[in-house]
Amino acid sequence: MNDKGKIIAGIVIFFVVASFPFWLNMFLEKGPAPELVLTPKAKAAEKCVRDTQFMTANHMQLLDEWRDTVVRKAERIYVNAEGKEFNMSLSNTCLDCHSNKAEFCDRCHDYASIEPYCWDCHIDNPKETK
Amino acid sequence: MNVKYFYSFLAVAALALIAWVGCDLLGLQVLFGVILPYVAVVVFFVGFFIRMMDWARSTVPFRIPTTAGQAKSLPWIKPNKIDSPYTTGAVVARMFFEVVTFRSLFRNTRMRVNPDGRISYDLELWLWLFALAFHYTFLVVILRHARFFLEPLPLPFEILEKIDTFIQIGHPIISMSSFVLLGTVLFLFFRRVYLPNIRMISLASDFFPLFLIFGIALTGILMRYFTKIDVVAAKELTYGLVSFSLPTMARMQEIGSIFYIHVFFVSVLLAYFPWSKLMHMGGIFLSPTRNMANNSRAVRHVNPWNYPVNVHTYEEYEDDFREKMIEAGLPVDKKE
Structure with missing residues (x-):
């Protein structure tokens, strides 16, 4: 049996499929670069709850901890390493400075194709009241 | 302590150490994040082609399909079309189910000698189950990584991610596939360690890929859930790799070393793939016992290189x- 032609055809198909990251991007419309825009208020504050490096990588974990602390222990005050106090609230603390969701949160989330379920409740819905 | 798996384990641990020292202490992010991945991809494709052509050149002089059902014979005997394929279409169907559902493995049996001395053969489905789970979760994990290479992510990948995370445990939401992958790798490893007959036939080349895949899954899980990395910086590098527009060196250094260990593991796996047992990925399609029609009773197959004999x-x-x-x-x- 001589099936070299069929085998090469199969290999070529596999190679085309397996190399999809290299050519599929040509058919996709690239979104905006993940460059963040800080609001004047965020710029004025200079420092977030923790340092920037920690916030970039860990903000989702921090928010998760905040949620658990508020909902389960009813503690609303977060004290950071410098002893500064914050109200543990996404809507009232985070989004107070970073009120530009489209130019701040969404830029990176869209770039990394992440759809956090925070927005299922927050922002578009009425602000939470004390 | 078994030398075969101990050396494989040491090899994988050494790889992790090399990547860690290289990136964390020596600052060789370009080597581990750019050069080696490109080399690995080229080695994978070239090696895959070489191995497949090596098999394509091999002679298959006889019809040797292994069958597990009634062959087509007299009209009033019902043939088993898939387990004893007669036409090319039936071969394709058999091959499809072999690749997609591992039917051969489903027939796995274990011999047992009963107390009364009789021998019985029992169905042994654990290997089939875990092998199936392992391969499918590995595929899902690979496809989920498309989000690091495509921008924006096409809808089918998003749907896959939604399905994989639908339980919504924790934050970031747990992807079931990662943990099933880790668990099934452990099963495949302990199977080789605990079953004496399997341990006997296991070689270092059986353990090395298992440890390597375990390392890949573990570093991936660590990055996603525990020691976080800057995902956007990571995507800038991975997207840069496939679109040939790399980020700056400073940006590459912002990604944690664990990312480079992960990428180094994957590079080693890709480069090792064509020269190892993992080539069963391509080899399954060239198995003469599976890809031939069982029609020797109806068609005369002449050995293609028969010469006229005096x-x-x-x-x-x-x-x-x-x-x-x-x-x-x-x-x-x-x-x-």
Whole structure:
């Protein structure tokens, strides 16, 4: 049996499929670069709850901890390493400075194709009241 | 302690150490994040082609399909179309189910000697189950990584991610596939360690890929859930790799070393793939016992490199010795 032609055809198909990251991007419309825009208020504050490096990588974990602390222990005050106090609230603390969701949160989330379920409740819905 | 898996384990641990020292202490992010991945991808594709062509050149002189059902014979005997394929279409169907559902592995049995001395063969489905889970979760994990290479992510990948995370445990939401992958790798490893007969036939080349895949899954899980990395910086690098527009060196250094260990593991796996048992990925399609139609009763298959052989037939023999045979009283076909 001589099936070299069929085998090469199969290999070529596999190679085309397996190399999809290299050519599929040509058919996709690239979104905006993940460059963040800080609001004047965020710029004025200079420092977030923790340092920037920690916030970039860990903000989702921090928010998760905040949620658990508020909902389960009813503690609303977060004290950071410098002893500064914050109200543990996404809507009232985070989004107070970073009120530009489209130019701040969404830029990176869209770039990394992440759809956090925070927005299922927050922002578009009425602000939470004390 | 078994030398075969201990050395494989040491090899993988050494790889992790090399990537960690290289990136964390020596700052060789370009080597581990750019050069080695490109080399690995090229080695993978070239090696895959070489191995497949090596098999394509190999001769398959005989029809040797292994069957597990009634072959097509008389019209009133019902043939088993998939387990004893007769046409090319049936071969394709058989191959499809072999690749997609591992039917051969489903027939895995274990021999047992009962207390009364009788032998019985029991279905042994754990390997089939875990192998199936392992391969499918690995595929899902690979496809989920498309989000690091495509921008924006096409809808099918998003749907896959939604399905994979639908339980919504924790934050970031747990992807079931990562943990099933880790668990099944552990099963495949402990199977080779605990079953004496399997341990006996296991080689270092069986353990090394298992440890390597375990390392890949573990570093991936660590990055996603525990020691976080800057995902956007990571995507800038991975997207840069496939679109040939790399980020700056400073940006590459912002990604944690664990990312480079992960990428180094994957590079090693890709480069190792074509030269290892992992080539069963391509080899399954070239298995003569699976990819041939069982039609030897209906079709005469002539060995393709048969050359004309000089034979001395009985007629010629009789021509040579007819007189002597008649003289000796032996029966002959033609009496001059």
